[in-house]
Amino acid sequence: MNQAEQSESHGRQAPAITLAEFQELIRRMYLPKDVARGVDGTFMWLIEEVGELASALRRGDQQQQASEFADVLAWLATIANVVGVDLTEAVMAKYGSGCPGCGQFVCVCPDAGKP
């Protein structure tokens, strides 16, 4: 990406979307198909997308990586819709008061453990 393209893409602001709006968008676009496919099949798609994200992180450019992050988030939202989990509620319940391990907003958990 040259400098002109870079400044253009940074200057063009995408409309903001909340997590709740994104989950609702995915619900509107795909819910009947997702329910018909079921959790197991949908979970396989998520894992396939996680694999594609891994490849993009290793060998992809910024645009490819961004695209794979979007796919992983979309499939995660899909599974949450199928099982009836509100992602905003889930995220706030777990991370809204800080790190689930230490309770701080800047994690102070020991490096050896998963926070």
Ligand SMILES: [Zn+2]
């Ligand atoms: Zn912590």
